[in-house]
């Protein structure tokens with residue numbers, strides 16, 4: 001095994017200095033793969049701008065709005081890798097390798113023998129299934145929702161909204177990508193490659209393009225499908241949870257059609273302060289209100 005998942009927590013605890021060197025080495029090697037992320041981001045941003053021009057939107061009022069500037073802060077932090085390096089990767093590595101060391105009975109060894117394409121396909125379907133159920137829990141549990149509502153607080157949906165999320169949300173998202181790969185003993189380079197492809201899809205489905213894939217919407221999450229998930233209109237609440245595959249929503253009865261009404265994005269009954277730090281503190285404030293019984297009645301989802 002190589003790359004992101006190469007740190008053994010048991011050995012790291014015994015020899016922290018060598019482990020620190022190994023972590024830095026592992027991260028720097030994986031940075032090469034990150035070049036894909038930069039290229040994709042620029043391509044998706046240009047695509048988003050083209051869509052806005054075609055839709056005759058006022059680019060200045062859209063992109064210079066405070067909420068989109070806050071999304072730009074999220075995007076810059078994402079591409080500086082500050083939070084990933086400081087929090088998400090170390091915690092994610094600890095969780096995934098910890099599970100391998102301390103819960104080896106979770107491991108599925110059969111996949112390592114399969115061809116790469118078969119490993120990737122199985123990993124993709126299993127990961128996307130986990131994404132669906134985690135996303136559903138994020139909306140259906142009022143506790144977990146406190147960590148997710150930041151993503152839904154954007155009223156000007158745009159490509160950079162992909163990164164609008166709390167750090168805790170990001171850690172879990174990383175774990176959902178990494179844990180199935182670690183458990184299946186899939187080569188670590190594969191989940192990185194998979195994440196690179198999936199990120200472009202994530203960026204495009206936040207572009208507010210209204211694009212549907214037609215009949216393929218029954219299988220894949222299109223921009224239109226995910227825009228409905230961000231809609232605060234009543235029929236759209238807590239629907240269309242899929243990550244890449246929409247089949248889970250059709251299978252488990254959580255899909256809804258777009259309808260004719262123009263979509264309204266954002267939370268139903270509240271507006272979060274448009275400041276990165278405030279939005280990171282949102283779960284703490286939300287949980288405090290929840291446990292003191294002061295949660296707004298309508299604050300269930302968006």
Ligand SMILES: [Zn+2]
Nearest residue numbers: 135139148152
């Ligand atoms: Zn959501």
Ligand SMILES: [Zn+2]
Nearest residue numbers: 151206226230
């Ligand atoms: Zn989204």
